[in-house]
Structure formats: C-alpha cells, structure tokens
Amino acid sequence: MKINKKSHVPDDSSSFTRLPDEMVLQIICKIIDFKTLCLCELVSKRFRRIVHQVETICFTSFTYPIAFPPIKEVIPSDTLASLGSYWSAIMCLKKFGRMKSLRIQVPSSFDNNHLLFKWKIKFGNRVDSFIYVSPNSVYHDKQLYVKANGHQEDEAEDLETYKTDGIAFQCLKDVFVRIWLLMNPIINLPLLEDVTITDSGQRGKISLSGKKVVKMRNLIHSISEAELNKYYLDLPCRISLCYVPLLELPVSGYVMKGVTLYLFDKNDLLGENIDSCMNIDLNDSEDTEEAAYSEAVMEILKKHRTRFERFT
Known part of the structure; x- marks a missing residue:
C-alpha cells in the first residue's frame, strides 16, 4: 500500500x-x-x-x-x-x-516643556531673518481668559515680564x-x-x-x-524687541498675555521692508496653536509697532 x-x-x-x-x-x-x-x-x-x-x-x-x-x-x-x-x-x-x-x-x-515660545526663520543661502515670539500665558478663547483673570483687562506693563533671559538668543544659536x-x-x-x-x-x-x-x-x-x-555664522545683526501686555487674536480667538516678540534681521523689518516681514509664513503648519502664534506676530506688526525698541 x-x-x-x-x-x-x-x-x-x-x-x-x-x-x-x-x-x-x-x-x-x-x-x-x-x-x-x-x-x-x-x-x-x-x-x-x-x-x-x-x-x-x-x-x-x-x-x-x-x-x-x-x-x-x-x-x-x-x-x-x-x-x-x-x-x-x-x-x-x-x-x-x-x-x-x-x-x-x-x-x-530646552528641558522645560512648559516654556511657551515659537520661532521661525527666513532662509535662503543663509539666515535673512529670525522671529521669536513668547507669551507668558495662552488662552484658547476669551471666555477662558475671563474665567482665569476676571473681567478686568489690566494692560499695565510690568518690566519684569520681559523675556530677556536669553532663550531667544539660544534659539538663534x-x-x-x-x-x-x-x-x-x-x-x-x-x-x-x-x-x-x-x-x-x-x-x-x-x-x-x-x-x-x-x-x-x-x-x-x-x-x-x-x-x-x-x-x-553671518547671522542677522539688527535686533528689535516688542512687549504687548494683552493680545486678543480675532481670527483664532486666542488670548495671549505678556507677549514678547524679537525680530533679528539683516535689514530693517520695521522700516521699508515691513511688507516683506508681513509675508513671512511664521508657521506653515495646519496646527491651530502654531497658526495662533503666527497671527500673534502679524497682529503685533500691524497694531503695536510703536512699542518696538531697537538695539542695533
């Protein structure tokens, strides 16, 4: 068988x-x-x-x-x-x-994940400009801001809230x-x-x-x-600083307190080249938080230019 x-x-x-x-x-x-x-x-x-x-x-x-x-x-x-x-x-x-x-x-x-800041560069063959924006606190809408701070919208500037602790310069490095x-x-x-x-x-x-x-x-x-x-190593040498105590963003609905904005540029972004600065896409991500930071920069450049201090 x-x-x-x-x-x-x-x-x-x-x-x-x-x-x-x-x-x-x-x-x-x-x-x-x-x-x-x-x-x-x-x-x-x-x-x-x-x-x-x-x-x-x-x-x-x-x-x-x-x-x-x-x-x-x-x-x-x-x-x-x-x-x-x-x-x-x-x-x-x-x-x-x-x-x-x-x-x-x-x-x-930076090991501290609770630090609030974003940065962006305009880059060709070298760095043409560098933007750093950092709020003390961020609220996703006006209602959350009022709940946390009350109805009083205190815009009194506190010089101690300026973020001059070198984070922006470290980011540039x-x-x-x-x-x-x-x-x-x-x-x-x-x-x-x-x-x-x-x-x-x-x-x-x-x-x-x-x-x-x-x-x-x-x-x-x-x-x-x-x-x-x-x-x-030929990095932007012109430095401008702006501090805005309270910033309400009409598009995203975000509210930011104590917003510090640094501009590093080879030219003068606050002078004749303001239009080119406005066209810089700070964050091209679809993330809503990144979009809010972009809007914050644009709002400051549009409405708070008189607050800028120039160091070089």
Missing part, C-alpha cells in the same frame, strides 16, 4: 516572492520611518536592494548631536562611533541614494546648528530635493527645498569648510 506523505513545504502563494520588485517598492515606500526601514533591510538581499530605493525617510534622534564632523571628508569608523547615534544614522542614510525627501527631528535644547545638520545629507544625497529639521517640542524648524537645496549643495562644493563656517 502506497502512503502519500503531506508536504511540509509552506504555501508560498501569499509571500512577497510572487510580487515584482516595483510592487514591493510601492509597499515599502509607505514606510517612511528610518528605523523600520533598517529592519526591513535585514529580511533578505532582495529587500535590502529594494529598501535602498525609497524616496522619503523620517528620522527621529533621541540624542542631540554633540559634535560637527567634517562635511566633505570620509569619517573613520572609530571617529564615527565617538560622535554618537545621530551621526551614525546620518552616515547610514548615504545608502539611500534615491532619497528625495528627508525629515529629521532632534531633541529640544540652534538655527546655526541645524543649518550645519542640513549640510551633510544635502551633499551626500545627490537627488535630495527637500529636507526639514525640527525639534521634539515643535517650537521651530528649518527647511530647504527645490532650488535652495541645489544652491546650498553648489556652495558647499565651491568653498572651503572654513569659508563655509564664516558664511553661515
């Missing part, structure tokens, strides 16, 4: 092996998290080859970069290890030669750090078209896209690293 043995070979009808590379790539392209993509690399040689063709990656660092490696030189493996996990990840990104869009999130420079962080992927990923670096607190971001990426790449190739440092 002949006994038929059941095959122990698994049914492969639902595996990726039956799919063409193009279809597998379409599926993997839905995965933009860098850590997950690195895990996909380990599946097989075929997956590794396909994963390296993705065009969009999102990378989150849990440690702030502590050193600035040379932009144009190959970093030795022992040096790379000493630079920490952030730069190790950045070096690994070079394998993704077809990448067009990169999003990087780094930890905030962070801008330079982030510009430097942009340079490595821009020069090592030739097809990169769009790159953004933000912080975990969503307080500000720096981004380049399209022709601006091409200009920065050409600049990095054309001048020495010492000249590059000098070029990007």
Whole structure:
C-alpha cells in the first residue's frame, strides 16, 4: 500500500516572492520611518536592494548631536562611533541614494516643556531673518481668559515680564546648528530635493527645498569648510524687541498675555521692508496653536509697532 506523505513545504502563494520588485517598492515606500526601514533591510538581499530605493525617510534622534564632523571628508569608523547615534544614522542614510525627501527631528535644547515660545526663520543661502515670539500665558478663547483673570483687562506693563533671559538668543544659536545638520545629507544625497529639521517640542524648524537645496549643495562644493563656517555664522545683526501686555487674536480667538516678540534681521523689518516681514509664513503648519502664534506676530506688526525698541 502506497502512503502519500503531506508536504511540509509552506504555501508560498501569499509571500512577497510572487510580487515584482516595483510592487514591493510601492509597499515599502509607505514606510517612511528610518528605523523600520533598517529592519526591513535585514529580511533578505532582495529587500535590502529594494529598501535602498525609497524616496522619503523620517528620522527621529533621541540624542542631540554633540559634535560637527567634517562635511566633505570620509569619517573613520572609530571617529564615527565617538560622535554618537545621530551621526551614525546620518552616515547610514548615504545608502539611500534615491532619497528625495528627508525629515529629521532632534531633541529640544530646552528641558522645560512648559516654556511657551515659537520661532521661525527666513532662509535662503543663509539666515535673512529670525522671529521669536513668547507669551507668558495662552488662552484658547476669551471666555477662558475671563474665567482665569476676571473681567478686568489690566494692560499695565510690568518690566519684569520681559523675556530677556536669553532663550531667544539660544534659539538663534540652534538655527546655526541645524543649518550645519542640513549640510551633510544635502551633499551626500545627490537627488535630495527637500529636507526639514525640527525639534521634539515643535517650537521651530528649518527647511530647504527645490532650488535652495541645489544652491546650498553648489556652495558647499565651491568653498572651503572654513569659508563655509564664516558664511553661515553671518547671522542677522539688527535686533528689535516688542512687549504687548494683552493680545486678543480675532481670527483664532486666542488670548495671549505678556507677549514678547524679537525680530533679528539683516535689514530693517520695521522700516521699508515691513511688507516683506508681513509675508513671512511664521508657521506653515495646519496646527491651530502654531497658526495662533503666527497671527500673534502679524497682529503685533500691524497694531503695536510703536512699542518696538531697537538695539542695533
């Protein structure tokens, strides 16, 4: 009597092996998290080859970069290890030669998550202007403000509420750090078209896209690293400060108390170039809170220009 043995070979009808590379790539392209993509690399040689063709990656660092490696030189493996996990990840990104869009999130420079502030830059090849806005308190509507403060709308200025504790200046320093962080992927990923670096607190971001990426790449190739440092350290030197005790925002409905606004600019944003300042998109996010901060800046520039003090 002949006994038929059941095959122990698994049914492969639902595996990726039956799919063409193009279809597998379409599926993997839905995965933009860098850590997950690195895990996909380990599946097989075929997956590794396909994963390296993705065009969009999102990378989150849990440690702030502590050193600035040379932009144009190959970093030795022992040096790379000493630079920490952030730069190790950045070096690994070079394998993704077809990448067009990169999003990087780094930890905030400020441990206090209760600090209220946002910043934004106008950035071409270098920083043209920097805006920092910080209220003492924020209310989502007038009713919440009245409930917390009573019906009396006291606009008496208290000089002690001015936020001159250096946070704005530290944020401006962070801008330079982030510009430097942009340079490595821009020069090592030739097809990169769009790159953004933000912080975990969503307080500000720096981004380049399209022709601006091409200009920065050409600049990095054309001048020495010492000249590059000098070029990007040329930060805005004109400083203007405004303090508004109470700010009611008609569009968002928000109410802000004790609002401090810093303007750093190479030109005079409060002079002839006020229109260009008004056109700066402080926060292009759809987030309602970020939109409220944008509106606060615009309201101050429209209605409280006489309150500004100029330091340079």
